Structure formats: structure tokens, C-alpha cells
Amino acid sequence: MKKKRNFLNLFLTGMVLLSFKAVTAQETMYLPVDSLGNITSLIQSDVDKLKKLKFTGYFQGQFQYIDLAGMKSFEGGNFPAASDKRFSVRRGRLKVQYDNVFSQYVVQIDVTEKGVSFKDAYALFTDNWSHSIAIKTGVFDRPFGHEISYSSHLRESPERARWEQTLFPGERDLGSMITFNPPKTSRFNWIKVNAGLFCGNGINPEFDSQKDFIGQISLSKSAWEERIKWGIGASYYEGGVYQGTKYLYSLKPLSDGSEGFKVDSADANKDRQALRQYYGADAQFSIDLPSGMTTLRAEYIFGSQPAGASSSSSISSGTAPTTDTYIRPFDGFNAYFIQNIAHTKHDIVVKYDWYDPNTKVEGLAVKSTYKDGENTKSTKLSAADMKYTTWGFGYVYHMDEHVKLTAYYALVKNESTTLKGYEKDLKDNVLTLRVQYKF
Amino acid sequence: MKKFLILVALTSITFAFTLPLATIKIKGSDTLLPLAQKWAENYMKNNTNISITVTGGGSGVGIAALIDGTTDIATASRKIKMDERLKLQEAGKAFKEVIVANDALSVIVNPGNKVSQLTREQIEGIFTGKFTNWNQVGGEDMKIVAYSRESSSGTFEFFKDHVLNKKNFASSCLMMPATGSIIQSISQTKGAIGYVGMAYVNDKVKDISVSYDKGKTYVLPTMQNATNKTYPIVRPLYFYYLSKVEKNVKPFIDWILTASGQKVVADIGYIPLQK
Numbered sequence: 167m168k169k170k171r172n173f174l175n176l177f178l179t180g181m182v183l184l185s186f187k188a189v190t191a192q193e194t195m196y197l198p199v200d201s202l203g204n205i206t207s208l209i210q211s212d213v214d215k216l217k218k219l220k221f222t223g224y225f226q227g228q229f230q231y232i233d234l235a236g237m238k239s240f241e242g243g244n245f246p247a248a249s250d251k252r253f254s255v256r257r258g259r260l261k262v263q264y265d266n267v268f269s270q271y272v273v274q275i276d277v278t279e280k281g282v283s284f285k286d287a288y289a290l291f292t293d294n295w296s297h298s299i300a301i302k303t304g305v306f307d308r309p310f311g312h313e314i315s316y317s318s319h320l321r322e323s324p325e326r327a328r329w330e331q332t333l334f335p336g337e338r339d340l341g342s343m344i345t346f347n348p349p350k351t352s353r354f355n356w357i358k359v360n361a362g363l364f365c366g367n368g369i370n371p372e373f374d375s376q377k378d379f380i381g382q383i384s385l386s387k388s389a390w391e392e393r394i395k396w397g398i399g400a401s402y403y404e405g406g407v408y409q410g411t412k413y414l415y416s417l418k419p420l421s422d423g424s425e426g427f428k429v430d431s432a433d434a435n436k437d438r439q440a441l442r443q444y445y446g447a448d449a450q451f452s453i454d455l456p457s458g459m460t461t462l463r464a465e466y467i468f469g470s471q472p473a474g475a476s477s478s479s480s481i482s483s484g485t486a487p488t489t490d491t492y493i494r495p496f497d498g499f500n501a502y503f504i505q506n507i508a509h510t511k512h513d514i515v516v517k518y519d520w521y522d523p524n525t526k527v528e529g530l531a532v533k534s535t536y537k538d539g540e541n542t543k544s545t546k547l548s549a550a551d552m553k554y555t556t557w558g559f560g561y562v563y564h565m566d567e568h569v570k571l572t573a574y575y576a577l578v579k580n581e582s583t584t585l586k587g588y589e590k591d592l593k594d595n596v597l598t599l600r601v602q603y604k605f
Numbered sequence: 606m607k608k609f610l611i612l613v614a615l616t617s618i619t620f621a622f623t624l625p626l627a628t629i630k631i632k633g634s635d636t637l638l639p640l641a642q643k644w645a646e647n648y649m650k651n652n653t654n655i656s657i658t659v660t661g662g663g664s665g666v667g668i669a670a671l672i673d674g675t676t677d678i679a680t681a682s683r684k685i686k687m688d689e690r691l692k693l694q695e696a697g698k699a700f701k702e703v704i705v706a707n708d709a710l711s712v713i714v715n716p717g718n719k720v721s722q723l724t725r726e727q728i729e730g731i732f733t734g735k736f737t738n739w740n741q742v743g744g745e746d747m748k749i750v751a752y753s754r755e756s757s758s759g760t761f762e763f764f765k766d767h768v769l770n771k772k773n774f775a776s777s778c779l780m781m782p783a784t785g786s787i788i789q790s791i792s793q794t795k796g797a798i799g800y801v802g803m804a805y806v807n808d809k810v811k812d813i814s815v816s817y818d819k820g821k822t823y824v825l826p827t828m829q830n831a832t833n834k835t836y837p838i839v840r841p842l843y844f845y846y847l848s849k850v851e852k853n854v855k856p857f858i859d860w861i862l863t864a865s866g867q868k869v870v871a872d873i874g875y876i877p878l879q880k
Contacts, residue, residue, distance in 0.1 A: 452691065510699065525616070564697025570697075
């Protein structure tokens with residue numbers, strides 16, 4: 167009897183389990199086709215509206231170590247006086263983009279431990295005939311060179327080259343730009359031309375009538391059955407920097423044969439604009455081989471930079487400068503070699519850049535004084551005239567489409583000068599360990 | 606305890622027979638859609654523990670889905686682009702490419718259209734807007750209505766690169782989201798012309814012979830002419846998949862490359878791979 171009951175229990179259990187699928191199949195509901203159509207249409211309408219609004223962003227948290235506490239650095243900003251190690255949120259970007267068919271509105275903010283700041287705020291309008299011409303107005307990346315507008319979340323080194331940070335602080339400016347860039351259906355889709363007028367003082371309110379012109383032409387094409395991509399570009403910047411005083415310094419030969427700053431103190435200098443003029447060229451090349459993707463990028467810039475006595479940085483302020491103006495001929499260069507290892511998640515990065523803020527003086531000729539007969543006079547040269555070269559060596563691990571890990575060492579070398587404190591290379595090499603999350 | 610063990614055993618056996626062990630998602634080319642669906646159907650008959658879903662949308666849509674991880678296999682009627690390779694590399698995703706079949710592109714017109722052959726130059730002229738009336742290319746006095754696939758389509762890319770010699774489509778060209786809509790439109794419009802994969806051609810439309818030697822010889826898109834390479838508009842069809850799902854998808858792809866899988870290609874109207 168007991169055996170019979172056990173068998174019955176097992177049989178019933180088995181039947182319950184096997185019938186489970188049949189029961190769930192019977193519970194499936196079939197709606198009439200026209201009702202399904204209505205529901206789909208409603209959902210599609212809502213989805214179409216929602217698809218216009220896009221949220222993207224990325225977070226970069228990092229740990230850094232510098233050779234000596236308190237050193238100035240272009241690897242994410244100067245170190246505090248008592249610190250040679252730091253944690254920081256280097257970037258915490260949130261970008262909101264609303265796309266209509268021929269218009270777009272973008273706002274981007276940056277949230278870090280230093281506070282909240284805005285990066286981009288612009289509207290973009292595209293012509294609805296050829297889809298080739300667009301007008302952008304607001305605050306956005308200056309259209310110069312390649313790396314300025316190459317997003318930080320893609321860039322293999324933690325920071326942009328020193329010359330870019332110095333000449334284009336914040337990358338962005340307030341202005342309007344027209345772009346010619348045919349759509350991908352056009353046979354000319356490999357040409358892009360930008361031309362714009364900008365305030366010239368970064369993400370700040372305008373304070374004068376001077377408008378700077380930036381023009382750029384870039385060409386980009388694929389080849390060899392989409393295994394090669396190459397690009398070249400040329401850029402031009404012409405603008406002015408407000409002369410806050412009548413003292414205008416420019417480089418002239420000195421009595422001892424070296425170069426130094428000599429002053430022009432005409433009253434008419436005050437309130438005039440000092441010429442700010444840059445010429446740039448850039449090239450990019452990527453090839454996909456069985457050994458992995460290899461990428462080479464390079465940029466060169468030269469020109470004339472009006473700035474202050476102790477820094478060659480471009481103006482980045484909402485108020486007119488009140489200091490003397492120094493005109494320096496400069497040049498800068500950066501090159502990347504990036505090798506993906508055999509289509510794995512690993513990349514090796516080597517970067518080289520230089521920034522020479524004053525190409526007329528070098529090495530020991532960068533000195534603070536010179537002999538004029540019996541007298542010792544000031545050359546007005548400073549650390550702002552010193553050339554820096556930086557080698558960077560990095561490893562990047564692409565965990566997935568959201569997470570990237572970077573280890574990067576920047577070997578920073580300044581030229582040896584006669585200036586006090588700058589006779590030798592400064593201890594400002596930086597190790598950066600970074601985690602990035604992107605969405 | 607014994608009852609409990611028997612209950613667990615019964616439960617396991619039940620689930621073993623009712624739930625698939627693996628799923629494969631395939632997305633992408635409209636050209637490949639009927640072929641991929643037939644492959645999936647045939648493969649699942651002999652592999653009941655595999656569930657394969659197939660959707661279209663275009664080659665570009667499929668590869669975008671591969672990049673963002675929402676498909677296992679992206680089907681494409683064009684090669685993956687360098688920008689797409691760079692995006693996959695940035696996402697840390699290694700991928701593999703397999704040619705699974707070939708396809709002939711048919712240029713089709715309405716069955717009521719008297720024109721039955723065109724040179725490549727004439728086809729280029731029609732789709733770039735140089736010719737706007739059929740009487741300019743040997744037909745009757747009738748406006749030409751040109752249909753094309755949208756730019757996300759691999760078929761669009763191939764046609765533009767290989768037939769139009771990279772020239773732009775005329776702005777008057779009507780862009781359609783899917784092959785089926787091109788067939789439908791051409792069947793209803795007497796002056797219409799378009800291009801579709803050979804497998805899609807049915808009795809509602811008429812395919813025309815094409816000449817690539819300025820009118821010396823005209824070749825009709827047939828299986829034989831595509832296989833013996835006398836028909837000039839033939840292209841490979843691709844599967845792309847991420848290396849990390851290779852274990853899951855490779856048995857299916859390996860079967861596609863066997864004689865059984867390639868027989869499906871011929872049956873549907875595509876061009877099997879040469880042995």
C-alpha cells in the first residue's frame with residue numbers, strides 16, 4: 167500500500183512538471199492584428215520622440231605620482247605644494263544632445279571634485295537640400311588641427327600635448343562656424359572645410375570687438391578594402407590679443423649677439439590688438455593587419471603668440487588684460503604611435519611632443535640678463551621661453567565598450583637654460599593610472 | 606530524501622527537453638535575410654537545442670548591433686568599414702569575417718517596360734540623373750522613376766561603388782528602406798527602375814541584361830552567368846561575429862560552409878561559394 171502511494175505521488179509530480187509547459191502555452195494570448203498594429207504604432211511614435219534625446223558621458227578617475235611635490239604639470243594640472251601623489255576625477259562629463267532632422271542642440275557639463283563647469287553649449291543647423299552645409303553657434307571645440315576636437319575619452323594618452331593646452335586652453339571658444347562636409351552618400355564626403363569667427367578667450371564672456379578667424383580643411387579616406395584609413399589637414403588661425411598697456415615687447419638682437427625682448431612703449435600701443443597667428447598641419451594613418459591595428463598621428467604648428475611676461479598661455483579670461491604684451495614666435499609638434507596587439511584588448515602607446523614657446527632662443531641663450539658694455543641688463547626672458555619635450559609611454563586595456571584602463575608615464579624634459587632654477591631638467595615626470603567608464 | 610532526489614531528477618529531465626541550451630541572434634543585411642532565415646530554419650531542425658533569430662535592417666544596422674553587443678552575428682552585403690573596425694577596437698572587441706555566399710545584383714524594371722538591356726554607362730546615367738526619360742536609353746517616351754536602397758544598406762554601397770563608379774545618386778532617386786519595398790514600388794510603376802539581390806526577383810518585376818563592354822555583350826543575371834562570372838555585378842556576402850562568441854556560433858557557420866549549407870544558397874537563388 168505504501169509502495170502504491172509512493173508511486174502515485176511520483177507519477178503525479180511528473181505529470182505536473184510535464185504539463186507545466188502545456189499550461190503556459192495555453193495561457194499565451196493572441197490579440198487581433200489590428201489591435202496589435204495600433205499598439206505598435208503608439209509605441210513607435212513614443213520611441214521616435216525618445217530617440218531624439220541622447221545622453222552620453224564618461225568618467226575618468228585616476229591616481230598620479232610626480233617626481234617632486236608641488237611641481238607644475240601639464241599632465242592634469244599642477245600638483246599641490248605638499249603633494250607628489252594624488253587621486254582625482256579628471257573628467258566627469260555628461261552630454262545631452264537633442265537631434266531633430268536638420269538641427270541639433272548640445273549641452274555638456276563636467277563634474278569633478280573641483281566643481282561643476284560647462285564645456286559645450288551650442289546649436290547646429292544643417293541645410294536640408296544638400297545636407298552638406300552646417301552652421302554651429304555657441305561654445306564648442308575650436309576647429310584647429312586634429313587633437314583639439316579628438317575626444318578625451320578616445321585619446322590614448324591622458325592629456326593633450328603641452329602646446330595644445332597652452333595655445334588653446336579648454337579647447338573651446340565662443341563663436342560661430344560654418345562647415346562644408348558632404349554626407350556619406352556623396353562622392354565628396356571625404357572633404358571637410360570649417361571656417362569660423364570666435365571671441366578668442368575660451369569659455370568666457372566676450373570683452374572686446376575683436377573676433378578671431380579659424381579656418382581648416384581636412385581630407386579623410388579609406389583604402390585597400392577598408393583596411394587603411396588616412397587623413398590630412400591644414401589649419402589657420404588669425405586673431406588679436408588686446409594690449410592692456412602701452413608696453414609691447416618683441417624679440418630683437420641684443421648687443422651681445424643674443425636675442426632678447428625689447429620694448430616699444432608708444433602710447434598708441436594701448437588698446438590695440440597684437441597679432442595672434444597660427445599655421446597648422448596634421449596627418450593620421452591607420453592600418454588593420456593581422457598583427458593588430460596600427461595608428462600613426464602627427465601634428466605641427468607654428469606662428470606668433472602674444473601673451474604675458476611669465477607665461478605664453480593664450481588669454482582665457484572674461485576681462486581685458488592689464489599686463490604688458492610679449493610677442494613670441496613659437497612652434498609645437500606631437501606624434502602618436504598606437505599598436506593594438508593582435509586584435510586583443512591591449513594597446514601600446516608611444517607619444518612624443520614638443521612645445522617651443524620662443525624659437526628665437528634656445529638652451530643657454532635663454533637667460534635673464536646680458537652684458538651691454540659695462541652694464542648688465544635684463545633680457546626679459548623667463549621660464550615662459552623655455553622649450554619642453556615630452557615622451558609618453560602607455561598601455562591601454564579596453565575591457566569592453568564601457569570600461570578602459572590606462573597606465574601612462576610622461577617623461578618631461580625641459581631645455582637646460584641659464585635661468586635660475588632651470589639650469590637642469592626639472593623633476594616633473596608623471597605616472598598616471600586611470601580608469602574610464604563611458605556610456 | 607529518496608523522494609526529493611527523484612523529484613529533482615524529474616525536474617531536470619523536464620527542463621532538458623523543453624528549454625534550448627543556446628541562442629544565436631543574427632541581424633543585418635536585407636539581402637541576406639531570406640538566406641539567413643532558411644539556414645536558421647534548416648539548422649534548427651537538426652539541432653533542436655539551438656534557437657536562432659534572424660532580423661534585417663541593413664548591413665550598417667547589423668554591424669552597429671555587433672559593436673554595441675546586441676547581436677551575435679552581423680550579416681552584411683558589404684565589407685566592414687574602417688570606422689567600424691576602429692569602433693570595435695575601441696570597445697575591445699575582436700571580430701572575425703566569413704564569406705558565406707555570393708550574390709548577383711539584378712537591375713529590375715516594370716514588366717510593362719520594353720527596355721530589356723542597358724549598358725553600365727546607361728545605368729549610371731539613369732541613377733545619377735543624367736537620363737530622365739526612357740526614350741534616352743532606347744525605350745518609350747516615359748519618365749524614369751529610379752528607386753534605390755537607403756545609405757545604411759550594403760547593397761546601396763556596392764551599387765554606388767561598382768555600378769555608378771562612386772558617383773552620387775540623383776536627388777530625385779527614391780530611397781527605400783527594404784528590398785521588398787523596391788520590388789513592390791517597381792511592380793506598380795511602369796517607368797520604375799531599381800536594383801535588388803537576384804534572389805528577390807519575382808514575376809512582378811523584370812530583370813534586364815547588363816553590358817560592361819559598352820554594348821558589345823549583354824548578360825542576364827542568372828545562376829549560371831553569376832557562377833561562371835560572365836555576369837559582372839556579383840558580390841560576396843559576409844557574416845561578422847565577435848571572437849568571444851565563436852564557440853557558440855562556429856558550429857552553425859561551419860555547417861553553412863558545407864555542401865548542405867551551400868545547397869540552401871543555390872535553392873534560394875544566391876550563388877554558392879566555389880569549392
